[in-house]
Amino acid sequence: MLLAAAMTSTAVANDTPQVPLTAPQHGVWYEIFVRSFQDSDGDGMGDLNGVTKRLPYLAELGITGVWLMPIHPSPSYHGYDVTDYRAINPDYGTLEDFAALLAEAHALGIRVIVDFIPNHSSSSHPWFEAAAAGGAEYRDYYVWSNDPPDWRGTRGGNAWHQGPAGESYLGLFSGDMPDLNHRNEAVRREFEQIARYWLEFGVDGFRIDAIQHLVESDDGRIANTELTYAWVERFQAYVDSVAPGALVVGETWTEMPAIIRYHEAAGLAMSFDYPLWRELLSGLQSRSASDLAFGLAQTLEHYPENAWRGIFLGNHDQTRHAGLFSLPRRDERRLRLAASLLLTLPGTPFLYYGEELGMVDGPGGGDVAKRTPMRWEPGPGLGFTSGTPWTDPGAGTPGVSLAEQLQAPSSLWWHYRRAISLRRLHPALDHGDSVVIDSGERAVLALKRAAAGETLLVLANLSTRDVEVKLGELEGATTEIITGATHPGGAYLVPGLELRILRLE
Ligand code: CA
Numbered sequence: 001m002l003l004a005a006a007m008t009s010t011a012v013a014n015d016t017p018q019v020p021l022t023a024p025q026h027g028v029w030y031e032i033f034v035r036s037f038q039d040s041d042g043d044g045m046g047d048l049n050g051v052t053k054r055l056p057y058l059a060e061l062g063i064t065g066v067w068l069m070p071i072h073p074s075p076s077y078h079g080y081d082v083t084d085y086r087a088i089n090p091d092y093g094t095l096e097d098f099a100a101l102l103a104e105a106h107a108l109g110i111r112v113i114v115d116f117i118p119n120h121s122s123s124s125h126p127w128f129e130a131a132a133a134g135g136a137e138y139r140d141y142y143v144w145s146n147d148p149p150d151w152r153g154t155r156g157g158n159a160w161h162q163g164p165a166g167e168s169y170l171g172l173f174s175g176d177m178p179d180l181n182h183r184n185e186a187v188r189r190e191f192e193q194i195a196r197y198w199l200e201f202g203v204d205g206f207r208i209d210a211i212q213h214l215v216e217s218d219d220g221r222i223a224n225t226e227l228t229y230a231w232v233e234r235f236q237a238y239v240d241s242v243a244p245g246a247l248v249v250g251e252t253w254t255e256m257p258a259i260i261r262y263h264e265a266a267g268l269a270m271s272f273d274y275p276l277w278r279e280l281l282s283g284l285q286s287r288s289a290s291d292l293a294f295g296l297a298q299t300l301e302h303y304p305e306n307a308w309r310g311i312f313l314g315n316h317d318q319t320r321h322a323g324l325f326s327l328p329r330r331d332e333r334r335l336r337l338a339a340s341l342l343l344t345l346p347g348t349p350f351l352y353y354g355e356e357l358g359m360v361d362g363p364g365g366g367d368v369a370k371r372t373p374m375r376w377e378p379g380p381g382l383g384f385t386s387g388t389p390w391t392d393p394g395a396g397t398p399g400v401s402l403a404e405q406l407q408a409p410s411s412l413w414w415h416y417r418r419a420i421s422l423r424r425l426h427p428a429l430d431h432g433d434s435v436v437i438d439s440g441e442r443a444v445l446a447l448k449r450a451a452a453g454e455t456l457l458v459l460a461n462l463s464t465r466d467v468e469v470k471l472g473e474l475e476g477a478t479t480e481i482i483t484g485a486t487h488p489g490g491a492y493l494v495p496g497l498e499l500r501i502l503r504l505e
Contacts, residue, residue: 027064205247311347
């Protein structure tokens with residue numbers, strides 16, 4: 001057995017998931033950078049067969065959905081500049097390998113979505129090479145100008161780049177990533193057909209990369225334009241028509257009013273809640289729940305009823321939060337509280353691979369450092385590869401590997417596993433109605449969650465000191481759902497950096 005280590009006394013009594021996984025917003029998702037997850041052939045690079053080999057691990061952890069970062073051929077290590085949208089990156093394997101991955105995932109009750117990158121292609125994509133050479137067929141797939149306006153790209157530099165024949169082309173992210181022209185109906189149809197291809201292949205949906213940047217306005221607005229909302233509305237409807245129930249989740253790395261519009265105006269199924277992510281991390285660092293409580297209340301008030309939100313503590317673009325919380329030394333209690341919050345808040349949790357171990361960024365800084373190999377075991381190769389890892393994973397932190405944490409019942413990994421299990425046992429936590437309550441204490445987030453005849457009170461103390469809360473909800477007797485301890489009613493003491501869940505009778 002993979003997980004033979006003894007459960008601790010605080011483990012949930014019945015480990016069988018009871019929340020029916022009828023829709024993608026139920027359960028818990030997991031983001032994988034394939035190049036860094038598991039190598040199966042010793043070349044030092046993670047691959048699809050490696051992911052397939054580790055699917056039972058994800059099932060044991062309680063994961064119900066996987067988001068694979070780009071799997072297509074690309075000249076870059078990260079894959080966000082695609083050269084063939086219908087093929088598999090040879091570093092990662094073959095279409096047959098991917099079919100096997102999907103079959104195994106589905107057999108384990110795990111959905112699989114893939115990164116979908118319509119904003120730009122690689123400058124090495126045959127479309128761009130033909131367009132740059134002046135070929136009429138693909139010229140209008142991209143955006144050209146002989147007299148480019150002064151537009152800034154996503155990183156603040158010039159959004160226009162010199163083409164081979166003297167004129168400029170648009171590339172919001174870089175010259176290696178020319179923006180596709182989604183005002184061109186042929187481009188729109190290309191991406192609908194690409195979506196159909198993968199849905200028919202068996203994927204369960206898409207994470208839409210750079211969703212806010214899809215179509216620029218004539219006056220140089222590069223984010224959240226009317227044309228982009230219209231693009232999303234049509235794409236979501238297209239996916240719904242081809243594969244009802246498939247998930248479309250947008251990289252809505254923007255502010256709340258714009259995110260709400262993707263739901264209200266465009267019918268986007270799921271957004272990523274970047275505002276909540278900021279409030280979670282800053283609240284944990286400042287030891288105050290005020291902004292988190294306010295942001296959550298705003299979210300619950302203003303998002304449309306059917307809007308799903310992906311919630312997260314990190315992803316491939318962010319410094320791993322275990323590093324933020326570990327100065328001067330690793331802060332296990334705050335890492336556990338972060339996980340407890342993620343797995344009790346309303347929304348659909350997405351873990352970033354290695355988060356469940358408290359991995360920190362690797363050496364060197366930049367994006368590669370956020371995407372280093374998974375630490376399955378201590379020692380050379382990390383259980384990730386029998387060869388030499390494609391990038392230096394760094395020395396790491398003592399105790400931060402799966403093998404070590406499985407042996408330690410008090411480890412962060414076991415905490416994640418118990419918290420995921422708890423969420424899946426209680427529909428109120430998984431998808432219940434939510435109300436933010438004024439706890440009367442700056443340090444304490446108080447949240448009521450209800451579903452299936454059960455009402456739970458979640459109390460999270462973001463400070464290091466113990467805080468006593470007095471709430472109307474605590475007038476009667478309550479039961480602490482992890483320990484089963486009863487509380488007679490009245491003031492309730494929330495220990496520093498802990499989250500408690502009480503069942504209201
Ligand atoms: Ca490999």
